Amino acid sequence: DGGITQSPxxxxxxxxxxxxxxxxxxxxxxxxxxxxxxxxxxxxxxxYSQIVNDFQKGDIAEGYSVSREKKESFPLTVTSAQKNPTAxxxxxxxxxxxxxxxxxxxxxxxxxx
Amino acid sequence: xxxxxxxxxxxxxxxxxxxxxYCNSSTTLSNIQWYKQRPGGHPVFLIQLVKSGExxxxxxxxxxxxxxxxxxxxHITATQTTDVGTYFCAGHTGKLIFGQGTTLQxxx
Numbered sequence: 752d753g754g755i756t757q758s759p760x761x762x763x764x765x766x767x768x769x770x771x772x773x774x775x776x777x778x779x780x781x782x783x784x785x786x787x788x789x790x791x792x793x794x795x796x797x798x799y800s801q802i803v804n805d806f807q808k809g810d811i812a813e814g815y816s817v818s819r820e821k822k823e824s825f826p827l828t829v830t831s832a833q834k835n836p837t838a839x840x841x842x843x844x845x846x847x848x849x850x851x852x853x854x855x856x857x858x859x860x861x862x863x864x
Numbered sequence: 865x866x867x868x869x870x871x872x873x874x875x876x877x878x879x880x881x882x883x884x885x886y887c888n889s890s891t892t893l894s895n896i897q898w899y900k901q902r903p904g905g906h907p908v909f910l911i912q913l914v915k916s917g918e919x920x921x922x923x924x925x926x927x928x929x930x931x932x933x934x935x936x937x938x939h940i941t942a943t944q945t946t947d948v949g950t951y952f953c954a955g956h957t958g959k960l961i962f963g964q965g966t967t968l969q970x971x972x
Contacts, residue, residue: 786962791873791964792964793870793952793962793963793964793965794907794952794954794962795962796959796960799959841906841907843907850894850895850956852897852909852912853897853907853909853960854909855906855907855908856906857905857906858906
């Protein structure tokens with residue numbers, strides 16, 4: 752069953768702690784993306800990767816870090832430097848280049864207490 | 865910076881009424897994509913428009929891309945409760961930029 756998985760669905764952390772969100776895809780897509788969704792603000796791009804071992808900052812990369820060691824995996828770390836980390840985080844993937852449609856995972860809702 | 869503006873932010877309609885959401889870009893777009901996100905769900909790709917003036921239909925949904933490739937619209941004819949959700953446009957200008965979305969509520 753092909754698709755994108757994100758885990759966990761809900762995540763709670765204390766302020767000041769780093770947390771890593773998982774994203775795995777078995778669609779053989781080259782490109783992967785992380786978005787943050789806040790009410791009324793649509794989707795904002797955090798980081799994206801078009802190939803293994805390479806990634807670029809999106810519009811709101813401050814306080815976040817990523818790695819792309821495998822084609823299938825693109826984990827996102829929300830660091831303690833992120834001022835307002837509570838949000839809904841969506842991972843997506845596509846065939847090479849964002850010209851192609853993006854397939855989204857189910858998302859992780861992060862709440863920092 | 866490059867922006868994609870989408871209006872309205874919210875729309876409440878009676879079941880059976882029509883609905884339209886509009887998307888405007890500050891720059892010319894290479895293409896535009898539309899996504900739908902059901903409440904509690906994740907965005908799902910609906911369609912991509914590439915050509916100037918292009919019109920595509922999917923059952924009761926009609927998508928248009930403006931002649932100048934700076935605006936787009938999604939029109940739903942005779943809404944149903946299954947149409948409830950947030951509709952996003954996403955314009956491509958070297959990277960994909962999402963609009964803020966229009967949340968549609970349908971009263972039965």
